[in-house]
Amino acid sequence: xxxxxxxxxxxxxxxxxxxxxxxxxxxxxxxxxxxxxxxxxxxxxxxxxxxxxxxxxxxxxxxxxxxxxxxxxxxxxxxxxxxxxxxxxxxxxxxxxxxx
Numbered sequence: 001x002x003x004x005x006x007x008x009x010x011x012x013x014x015x016x017x018x019x020x021x022x023x024x025x026x027x028x029x030x031x032x033x034x035x036x037x038x039x040x041x042x043x044x045x046x047x048x049x050x051x052x053x054x055x056x057x058x059x060x061x062x063x064x065x066x067x068x069x070x071x072x073x074x075x076x077x078x079x080x081x082x083x084x085x086x087x088x089x090x091x092x093x094x095x096x097x098x099x100x
Contacts, residue, residue, distance in 0.1 A: 009072045030056040046073045
């Protein structure tokens with residue numbers, strides 16, 4: 001339900017280093033590695049982001065900076081819902097208790 005903008009965060013931090021074509025490959029890898037990270041044993045999401053970013057950096061020839069991983073993770077709670085979510089939840093709220 002959250003409009004997770006990891007691609008935007010990756011562009012903000014790595015777009016200038018990689019350029020338009022390479023940043024898209026980085027974003028795909030970063031996404032795939034986040035999925036891979038959550039398929040195993042549970043770990044804190046900060047660790048998922050850190051590990052996935054480190055792996056994407058290595059694969060794409062970019063120096064990994066743990067501070068950037070921390071900055072991206074800090075962005076997560078600032079992202080709001082996907083545009084269609086509030087209206088959809090408002091429709092079902094009278095019939096189903098909503099808890100977040």
